Amino acid sequence: MTSIxxxxxxxxxxxxxxxSYLHPKPLFHSHHHHLNLTTQQHFTPLRVNxxxxxxxxxxxxxxxxxxxxxxxxxxxxxxxxxFEKMIRETQDSVCNAIESTDGGAKFKEDVWSRxxxxxxxxxxxxxxxxxxxxxxxxxxxxxxxPPDAYRAANPSSSSxxxxxxxxxxAAGISSVLHPKNPFAPTMHFNYRYFExxxxxxxxxxxxxxxxxxxxxxxxxYIFEEDVKHFHQTQKSACDKFDPSFYPxxxxxxxDYFYIKHRDxxxxxxxxxxxxxxxYDQELxxxxxxxxxxxxxxxxxxxxxxxxxxxxxxxxxxxxxxxxGRYVEFxxxxxxxxxxxxxxxxxxxxxxxxxPLTSRWEYDxxxxxxxxxxxxxxxxxxxxxxx
Amino acid sequence: MTSIxxxxxxxxxxxxxxxSYLHPKPLFHSHHHHLNLTTQQHFTPLRVNxxxxxxxxxxxxxxxxxxxxxxxxxxxxxxxxxFEKMIRETQDSVCNAIESTDGGAKFKEDVWSRxxxxxxxxxxxxxxxxxxxxxxxxxxxxxxxPPDAYRAANPSSSSxxxxxxxxxxAAGISSVLHPKNPFAPTMHFNYRYFExxxxxxxxxxxxxxxxxxxxxxxxxYIFEEDVKHFHQTQKSACDKFDPSFYPxxxxxxxDYFYIKHRDxxxxxxxxxxxxxxxYDQELxxxxxxxxxxxxxxxxxxxxxxxxxxxxxxxxxxxxxxxxGRYVEFxxxxxxxxxxxxxxxxxxxxxxxxxPLTSRWEYDxxxxxxxxxxxxxxxxxxxxxxx
Numbered sequence: 001m002t003s004i005x006x007x008x009x010x011x012x013x014x015x016x017x018x019x020s021y022l023h024p025k026p027l028f029h030s031h032h033h034h035l036n037l038t039t040q041q042h043f044t045p046l047r048v049n050x051x052x053x054x055x056x057x058x059x060x061x062x063x064x065x066x067x068x069x070x071x072x073x074x075x076x077x078x079x080x081x082x083f084e085k086m087i088r089e090t091q092d093s094v095c096n097a098i099e100s101t102d103g104g105a106k107f108k109e110d111v112w113s114r115x116x117x118x119x120x121x122x123x124x125x126x127x128x129x130x131x132x133x134x135x136x137x138x139x140x141x142x143x144x145x146p147p148d149a150y151r152a153a154n155p156s157s158s159s160x161x162x163x164x165x166x167x168x169x170a171a172g173i174s175s176v177l178h179p180k181n182p183f184a185p186t187m188h189f190n191y192r193y194f195e196x197x198x199x200x201x202x203x204x205x206x207x208x209x210x211x212x213x214x215x216x217x218x219x220x221y222i223f224e225e226d227v228k229h230f231h232q233t234q235k236s237a238c239d240k241f242d243p244s245f246y247p248x249x250x251x252x253x254x255d256y257f258y259i260k261h262r263d264x265x266x267x268x269x270x271x272x273x274x275x276x277x278x279y280d281q282e283l284x285x286x287x288x289x290x291x292x293x294x295x296x297x298x299x300x301x302x303x304x305x306x307x308x309x310x311x312x313x314x315x316x317x318x319x320x321x322x323x324g325r326y327v328e329f330x331x332x333x334x335x336x337x338x339x340x341x342x343x344x345x346x347x348x349x350x351x352x353x354x355p356l357t358s359r360w361e362y363d364x365x366x367x368x369x370x371x372x373x374x375x376x377x378x379x380x381x382x383x384x385x386x
Numbered sequence: 387m388t389s390i391x392x393x394x395x396x397x398x399x400x401x402x403x404x405x406s407y408l409h410p411k412p413l414f415h416s417h418h419h420h421l422n423l424t425t426q427q428h429f430t431p432l433r434v435n436x437x438x439x440x441x442x443x444x445x446x447x448x449x450x451x452x453x454x455x456x457x458x459x460x461x462x463x464x465x466x467x468x469f470e471k472m473i474r475e476t477q478d479s480v481c482n483a484i485e486s487t488d489g490g491a492k493f494k495e496d497v498w499s500r501x502x503x504x505x506x507x508x509x510x511x512x513x514x515x516x517x518x519x520x521x522x523x524x525x526x527x528x529x530x531x532p533p534d535a536y537r538a539a540n541p542s543s544s545s546x547x548x549x550x551x552x553x554x555x556a557a558g559i560s561s562v563l564h565p566k567n568p569f570a571p572t573m574h575f576n577y578r579y580f581e582x583x584x585x586x587x588x589x590x591x592x593x594x595x596x597x598x599x600x601x602x603x604x605x606x607y608i609f610e611e612d613v614k615h616f617h618q619t620q621k622s623a624c625d626k627f628d629p630s631f632y633p634x635x636x637x638x639x640x641d642y643f644y645i646k647h648r649d650x651x652x653x654x655x656x657x658x659x660x661x662x663x664x665y666d667q668e669l670x671x672x673x674x675x676x677x678x679x680x681x682x683x684x685x686x687x688x689x690x691x692x693x694x695x696x697x698x699x700x701x702x703x704x705x706x707x708x709x710g711r712y713v714e715f716x717x718x719x720x721x722x723x724x725x726x727x728x729x730x731x732x733x734x735x736x737x738x739x740x741p742l743t744s745r746w747e748y749d750x751x752x753x754x755x756x757x758x759x760x761x762x763x764x765x766x767x768x769x770x771x772x
Contacts, residue, residue: 108748124748133748261727320743327744328737331717332727341718342649351714354746357706358713360741361496361508362519363734 009346037199038133057346060119067118079209079285080169083193086285087138087173088121090191090292091263094175097135097296101127101303107136112346116143122211122349126356130307131183135352142169145196155208164201173292176353182319184306185226186267187299188328188353189290192317211284212274215295216253218267218326220319222375224385226302227268231385235300237290241283249273254294254382259329264379266329294309315374320359327358411551443732446497446505453504453526457740465595466555467673469579473524473559474507474673475676476577480522480561481509483682487689488514493522498732502529503504508735512742515731516693518564521738528555531582553583559678560722562739568705570692571605571612572653572712573685574739576722577674594675597670598660601681602639604653604712606705610771612688613654617771619684620657623676627669633713635659638769645715652715653708706745706756713744 072080095107105128113119120139121125125131144165172192178185191213198205217230231250238245254274259263271291275283330353340350366372458466483492491514499505506525511517530551558578565572577599584591607642615638624631639658643651657677662670716723716739726736752758 100693110749126748133746154567201615261730324740328717331714332724344647347647348749351746352748356712356747357743357745358499359743360519360737360740362512362738363519364498 005323012056032354040358044134055219057114057119060113062115063109063111063121064119067113067120069117069142073218076127079193079281080171080195082285083138083239083288085159085173086289086292087171087191088297090173091121091123091136091138092158095125095261097300098125098131098134098136098177098383101300101307102130102134104129104163105131108136109289110349113206114143116141119144120349122346122352124352127331128180130179130181132180132356133354134175135270135349136173136175136184137349137352138171138173139169142167144168152241163237164199165166169195178323178355179303181307181309182311182315183223183305186323186355187215187217187218187295189213189215189292189295192284193288209277209281211276211288213288214249214253214256214272215265215268215291215298216257216270216272218322220322221315221371222378223302223306226305227385229302230270230298231274233294234291235386237287237294238271241287242279242328246271257329259325259333261332262325262328264376265324265382266326266379267303269382269383317359317361318366320357321359321361321364322375323355324360327354332356401533403770404607408736425575426686440470442699443498443500443505445454446499449495449497449507450505453499453506455503455528465579465667466557466574466581468671469525469557469674472675473526473557473577475557477507477509477522478526480681481511483686484511484520484522484563487693488516488520488617488687490515491521494629496735500529502527504528506735508732508738509615510738514566514687516567519565519738519740520561521735522559522561523735523738524557524559526557531682532552539723550585550587552585555579555581560625561681563687564709564741565693567695568606568692568701569609570689570696571603572709572741573603573681574600574676575601577600577678579671579674595663596660597662597674599674599677600635600639600642600656600658601677601684602643602653602656602658603685606708606761607701608654608764609688609692612691615688616654616656616684619680620677621772623673623680624657627673628665628674631659631673632657634771643715645711647713647718648714650711650762651768652765653711654764654771698766703745703747704752706743707747707750708761709741709744710746713740716740 009096028258036165064080066084068081068084072078074080076085097108102125105125107123107125110122111119112122118141120137120141122137123135125134128134145168170192172190174188174192175189176188177186192211194210194212198207215234217227221225234250235246238249249271250269252274253269254265256272257267259266263348269327279287332338332352337350337353339345341347366376429694452467452470454467454470458464462468462471485492488511491511493509493511496508496510497505498508504525504527506523506524506527509521511520514520531554547621556578558576560574560576562574562577563572577597579595579597581593581595583593603613605612605626620636621632623636635657636655638660639655642658643653644656645652665673717727718724720739723736723739725731727733
C-alpha cells in the first residue's frame with residue numbers, strides 16, 4: 001500500500017494561549033493527506049504547499065516509553081518528565097474507564113513522532129455502545145522556536161525579539177467525549193504545559209513556563225444533580241490549592257466557551273485557565289494533576305446514570321442541534337482548532353473533537369419552560385451550580 | 387407573545403468582496419435573539435452588546451413592491467431598480483421550481499426592513515420530500531457608509547478617506563439547496579450588485595459600482611453527465627457575453643471554494659466572479675441576469691433524474707461526510723458567513739446555508755477506485771467538465 005503524502009503548511013504556535021484543541025500541540029507537524037492509493041497511475045499528485053512548513057509528523061508502529069530526549073528522561077524529576085508521565089497515565093486511565101463503561105468498543109491508536117523532537121499518541125473510539133466518538137490525545141514536542149514566535153508567545157519579554165531561535169517544550173493531553181444517548185453529556189478536558197529556555201545567545205535569561213487547561217461539560221438536557229456533581233468535583237479539586245481558583249476558573253470557562261454570534265455558551269462550563277505562571281511551579285503541576293485525576297470521577301458516574309435512559313427522536317434531534325453548536329464553537333472560535341486548521345496541524349487529530357453527527361434547523365426555538373428551553377437558558381445565562 | 391430582543395453587534399461590510407453568504411448583505415441589521423417567552427419573570431435579560439451596532443432589522447408582515455426609495459423606484463430604468471426586479475423575479479421563479487419539484491413542501495417567508503434603508507425577504511423550505519433544507523434570500527439595502535468602510539471597500543480610491551459618509555447601495559440574491567437523496571447534488575448561487583455615490587462633500591467624484599456572484603454544484607457522487615450539463619449551462623450563459631468568462635470564472639470558483647486544511651474543494655465548482663466593473667455596466671447586468679436565469683435549467687433536470695434513486699445507508703453516510711465538509715468551508719472560509727458571524731448579521735439567515743444534518747468520522751478514507759474516492763479525487767484535483 002502506497003500513500004501519497006502531501007505536506008501542508010505547518011507553522012509555529014505563535015502563542016501558547018491557544019487551547020482546547022484535542023490534539024494538544026499542533027506544532028511543527030504536517031498532516032498526511034493520503035488516499036491509500038495502491039497505484040499512482042492516472043492520479044495527479046496532490047498539491048504541495050510548503051509555505052511555512054516546518055516539520056512533518058511520521059507515523060510510528062509503537063509508542064515509546066517517553067518522547068523526551070534521553071538526557072532529560074534520565075532525570076525523571078524534571079517538571080517536563082513528570083508532566084509527560086502525568087498526561088500519559090491520564091490518557092491510559094481515561095481510555096480504560098471509557099472502554100470499560102462502553103463495554104465493548106476499543107480505542108484505535110495512532111502514534112507519531114516529529115523529527116524536530118517529540119511526538120504524540122492519538123486514541124479514538126468511534127461508534128461504541130455508549131460513545132459515538134471519543135478522542136484522547138497526548139503530545140510532547142520540543143525544538144527551536146523562531147524569534148518572532150517567541151516574541152508572540154511571550155509578549156511580556158522585552159520588545160525586541162531575541163536574535164536567535166529559542167528552545168521550547170510543549171506537552172498536553174486533550175480529549176472530547178461525545179456519547180450517543182441525548183441524556184448523557186459530552187465532556188471535554190485539556191491540560192498542558194509549556195516552557196521556553198533562554199535563547200542561545202542570552203544564556204542569562206530566565207526559563208519561561210506556563211500551565212493551562214480545563215474540564216467542561218456539554219449536556220443537551222440538564223439533570224441538576226449531574227451538573228452539580230460535575231462542578232462540585234471541579235471545585236473540590238480547585239479548593240485543595242486555592243479558594244480563588246474555582247470561582248476564577250469557572251468564570252474563565254464561561255467566558256471562553258462563548259459562541260458570540262449566538263450570544264450563548266457551548267455548554268454548562270466547568271473550569272478553564274491559561275498562561276498560569278504566577279504560582280509556584282510545583283503547586284501548578286500538582287493542581288494540573290489533581291484536575292486530570294478528577295476527570296473520571298466527575299464524568300463517569302453521570303454516564304453510568306444516563307447512558308441507558310430511554311429517549312425519543314425529538315430528544316435525539318435536540319442533542320443533534322446542540323452538537324451543531326459544538327461544531328460552530330470549535331470551527332469558529334476555539335483558538336486551538338482555528339490555529340491548527342490555519343497552520344496545517346494533523347487535521348484528523350484536530351477535528352476528532354467534532355461530533356459524529358450534528359444538525360442545523362432554520363430558526364429553531366424551544367418552547368418556553370420545556371427541558372430544551374432550560375438548557376438554552378443556562379447556556380445564555382451561566383448559573384452557579386455549587 | 388413577548389419577545390426579548392437582544393441587539394448584537396452589527397457593523398459595516400468593509401469590502402464588497404464578501405460573498406456566497408445566503409443572506410446576501412448582512413449589513414446594518416442586528417439579529418433578534420428571542421426565546422419566544424410568554425413572560426419575562428425569573429429570566430435574566432439577555433446580554434446586550436451594542437459595540438458597532440448600527441441598525442436593527444425589523445420584521446415586516448408583508449413584502450413591499452420594492453425596497454427602493456420612492457424617488458428611485460419611480461425611475462425603473464436605473465440599474466438599482468432593474469437589479470432588484472431581477473433578483474426578486476429570480477427568487478420567485480426558483481422558489482416556484484423548488485416547490486413544484488418537491489411536490490408538497492412550501493417555503494416559509496420572513497420579510498424584514500432596516501430603518502436606515504431597504505430590507506429583505508428570506509425564504510426557507512425545510513424537510514421537504516426532495517430537499518432537506520432550501521433557502522433563497524434577497525436583500526436590498528442602502529444608506530450611509532462611514533468613511534473608513536468606504537476606503538476599505540474601495541482601495542483603489544485615493545489613499546485619504548473621504549471626510550464624510552458615503553451613500554451606498556447593495557442588493558443580492560443568495561441560495562443554498564440541500565437535497566435528501568445522496569445522489570442529488572447540493573447547489574448554491576449568489577448574485578449581487580453594489581454601488582457607492584460620490585461623498586457629499588466631493589460631488590464630482592465618480593459613482594463606483596461592482597457586480598459579483600456565481601453558481602456552483604456540490605454532489606456527493608459524480609454522475610458525469612450531470613456535472614457536464616451543469617458546467618455546460620454555466621458556459622453557455624458565459625459565452626453569450628465573452629469567451630473569456632467561463633474559463634476565468636470556472637477557475638475563480640475552484641479557487642474560492644477551497645478548503646485549505648483539507649487541500650480539497652467543497653464540491654465540483656461552476657462559476658464565480660467578484661468585484662467586476664471592468665466591463666460595460668449594462669453588459670454585466672445582462673450577464674448577471676443570464677446567470678440567474680440559468681439556475682433552474684442547470685439544476686432542476688439533475689434533481690428530477692436523481693431524486694428518487696434508491697440508496698443505502700452507506701451512500702447516505704458519505705453524503706453526510708461531504709455535508710461536514712460543506713460546514714467546514716462555510717464556517718471557516720466563506721467570507722460572507724464569517725463576516726456575518728463576526729458582525730451580527732441575522733444568524734438564522736446566514737446559517738441557513740448549513741445542511742440539516744452532517745457527519746464527521748475520524749480518519750475516513752474512501753477505498754481507491756470507489757465512487758466516493760472519485761468524488762474526493764475531483765474535489766482535490768479540479769477537472770475540466772466541458
